Amino acid sequence: MTTVLEAKNINKYFRKPVLFHVIKDVSFRVEKGEFASIMGKSGCGKSTLLYILSTMDTDYEGELFLNDELVTGQSRQYLSYLRNKHIGFVFQFHYLLSEFSVLENVMLPAKKLAEKSFEEIEHSAMEKLKMLNIDHLGRKRASRISGGEKQRVAIARALINDPSIIMGDEPTGNLDSYNAENVFNIFKQLSDEKGLSLLVVTHDEDFASNTDRIIQMGDGRILS
Amino acid sequence: MTNWKVILNIAKTHLLTKIKQTSTAALGVTFGIGAYITLVCFMTGLNGMLDDLILNQTPHVHIYNEIEPSKEQPIALYDEFKNSFNVVHSIKPKLTQKKIHNALPIIKYLEEDENVRGVLPQVKTQIFYIAGSIELGGNLTGINPIDEERLFNMGDYIVEGSAEALQNTDNGILLGIGIAEKMSLHVGDRIQISPISGEVFPLKIVGFYQSGIADLDAIQSFTNVKSVQRILGEAENYITDINVKLHDIEQAVPLSKKIEQQFNLKAIDIKTANAQFETGTTIRNLITYAVSITLLIVAGFGIYNILNMLIYEKMNDIAILKATGFSGKDVQLIFMSQAMIIGFVGGILGLAIGLGLASFISTIPFQTEALPTVETYPVNIQPLFFIIGFTFAMLSTFLAGYLPSKKAKKIDPVRIIRGQ
Ligand SMILES: Nc1ncnc2c1ncn2[C@@H]1O[C@H](COP(=O)(O)OP(=O)(O)OP(=O)(O)O)[C@@H](O)[C@H]1O
Numbered sequence A: 001m002t003t004v005l006e007a008k009n010i011n012k013y014f015r016k017p018v019l020f021h022v023i024k025d026v027s028f029r030v031e032k033g034e035f036a037s038i039m040g041k042s043g044c045g046k047s048t049l050l051y052i053l054s055t056m057d058t059d060y061e062g063e064l065f066l067n068d069e070l071v072t073g074q075s076r077q078y079l080s081y082l083r084n085k086h087i088g089f090v091f092q093f094h095y096l097l098s099e100f101s102v103l104e105n106v107m108l109p110a111k112k113l114a115e116k117s118f119e120e121i122e123h124s125a126m127e128k129l130k131m132l133n134i135d136h137l138g139r140k141r142a143s144r145i146s147g148g149e150k151q152r153v154a155i156a157r158a159l160i161n162d163p164s165i166i167m168g169d170e171p172t173g174n175l176d177s178y179n180a181e182n183v184f185n186i187f188k189q190l191s192d193e194k195g196l197s198l199l200v201v202t203h204d205e206d207f208a209s210n211t212d213r214i215i216q217m218g219d220g221r222i223l224s
Numbered sequence B: 001m002t003n004w005k006v007i008l009n010i011a012k013t014h015l016l017t018k019i020k021q022t023s024t025a026a027l028g029v030t031f032g033i034g035a036y037i038t039l040v041c042f043m044t045g046l047n048g049m050l051d052d053l054i055l056n057q058t059p060h061v062h063i064y065n066e067i068e069p070s071k072e073q074p075i076a077l078y079d080e081f082k083n084s085f086n087v088v089h090s091i092k093p094k095l096t097q098k099k100i101h102n103a104l105p106i107i108k109y110l111e112e113d114e115n116v117r118g119v120l121p122q123v124k125t126q127i128f129y130i131a132g133s134i135e136l137g138g139n140l141t142g143i144n145p146i147d148e149e150r151l152f153n154m155g156d157y158i159v160e161g162s163a164e165a166l167q168n169t170d171n172g173i174l175l176g177i178g179i180a181e182k183m184s185l186h187v188g189d190r191i192q193i194s195p196i197s198g199e200v201f202p203l204k205i206v207g208f209y210q211s212g213i214a215d216l217d218a219i220q221s222f223t224n225v226k227s228v229q230r231i232l233g234e235a236e237n238y239i240t241d242i243n244v245k246l247h248d249i250e251q252a253v254p255l256s257k258k259i260e261q262q263f264n265l266k267a268i269d270i271k272t273a274n275a276q277f278e279t280g281t282t283i284r285n286l287i288t289y290a291v292s293i294t295l296l297i298v299a300g301f302g303i304y305n306i307l308n309m310l311i312y313e314k315m316n317d318i319a320i321l322k323a324t325g326f327s328g329k330d331v332q333l334i335f336m337s338q339a340m341i342i343g344f345v346g347g348i349l350g351l352a353i354g355l356g357l358a359s360f361i362s363t364i365p366f367q368t369e370a371l372p373t374v375e376t377y378p379v380n381i382q383p384l385f386f387i388i389g390f391t392f393a394m395l396s397t398f399l400a401g402y403l404p405s406k407k408a409k410k411i412d413p414v415r416i417i418r419g420q
């Protein structure tokens, strides 16, 4: 089995307002096709860890590997490229560009990557929207759809470049149980059929219990 | 690798959704550039007109015999007082002729110089215009009318008649308009003139001369060189002034120095004669640029402000873009291109408005006694001004956009995402 993501002895400190050791010597790996969830008390450092793993936060100690390639210490320019190509991120809150249409929001990372033609990108964006039951919203402005719909658009956007791994910070937090289950099923399907790796922070016991592995966090450490 | 299509598309969307602020910023640039173009076209037009007024009719080098006291007084020649301190009171100017000695060979010599465009001899003399029992003092200058027209735009100052008519009329006179008005004379009439030495000569009026300087027009008239020589009873080599026009005005100073040394004559170059003139031109240019730069700085602050505000409003967008794989440089380029688009659109509009205003000014009637050939306000529309104006617009918007976009580049997405 190949390893998609590996963290080795990650430590992080917040220096303000007082020195605070948030992440304490965290090491773990996510294999290809694995669907892992992270659980833990509020404030134990889940989001902080996820920002480090997503390469957005570079202020940490330890080593991070993505597809067996050392990510720690790379230039910001290159990290941007890695995020664009290999990592799909779904935020705790739905983050969309409110002035663009739903379709444009989904297409943007692919346009940035510029590996496919416009038609191909549009086609695959429509497919992702269809998969999430929101294809009818494609032409709508992103600011004019409901919270749950926004969350699904964000998931479609995270999938657009067929990344190696999807990271989610409570991606179903704003969804009703029907749609939460739908999103879970899509994730599960992608991991089973397409070999997509997932690392999802969640407070939802049901959600977590159906994933391949639960990583328990407490006070900045991995408990199990 | 920069994906311009995506970046420009995002910039465009941002600008279009904030069309009010965007157009305000662009209008600032438009006014700055419009004012610059209008001002610079008008001011340089004015400069050009004043240049024409003075420089075109002024010879580049004017050669004549100055009446001045001898630098060496006779006592200096006397050996016995050589070692003593001599004081000479009441020095009188040396008695010399006004005539330039060897004028014709000098003219020939100058004509062979490759820097020289033309050499024109003149004969100046004082005369009286006689009307009945009244005698009006004045100047009569003998010229070669056609050459004067060619080299010194004499034709611009002939309000009736022509240089050809003077050239072709024996004993013709081109009368100063002031004299004509005083004596109620018309073209075709005859006028009596008399040189200081007495005799009276009738001359036929072939035209009127108006320089725009009233004092001059009340005394100055022109005739052929030959006619003056005849009136004065002098030979063909009697020349009092030589006017030189050069190909390059910068050569005036060295040439006049050379002539003074070589021929022991007075040679005044145009720079010395019109030193105060350049100051006026410089100051007008200074005003033009000071006003335009001020306007552009104001416009620049407008852009700076609006971009800062836009970046503040778009914090979320910036964080999302960065999280989904846009680099800091991409984000900076997005905001830089917004500034440049504002500068480009505002600049082009400004050029158009400037061109419109300048063209409009050039149609406004502007008539003045002093400038007989000018009918509308002088405007000098040059492609160079438009290039400068456009560069100005792009440069100022670049500077105004640089700092805010740099800030956008540095925004940490994690902080924004946490902040929500
Ligand atoms: N910028 C910061 N400066 C200092 N301390 C911070 C900062 N951001 C977060 N923290 C602290 O770090 C700890 C971990 O925060 P984090 O957001 O990772 O928690 P979490 O596990 O995601 O919680 P939740 O489940 O509520 O989202 C918290 O105690 C928080 O107070």
Ligand SMILES: [Mg+2]
Pocket: A046, A047, A048, A092, A169
């Ligand atoms: Mg969190």
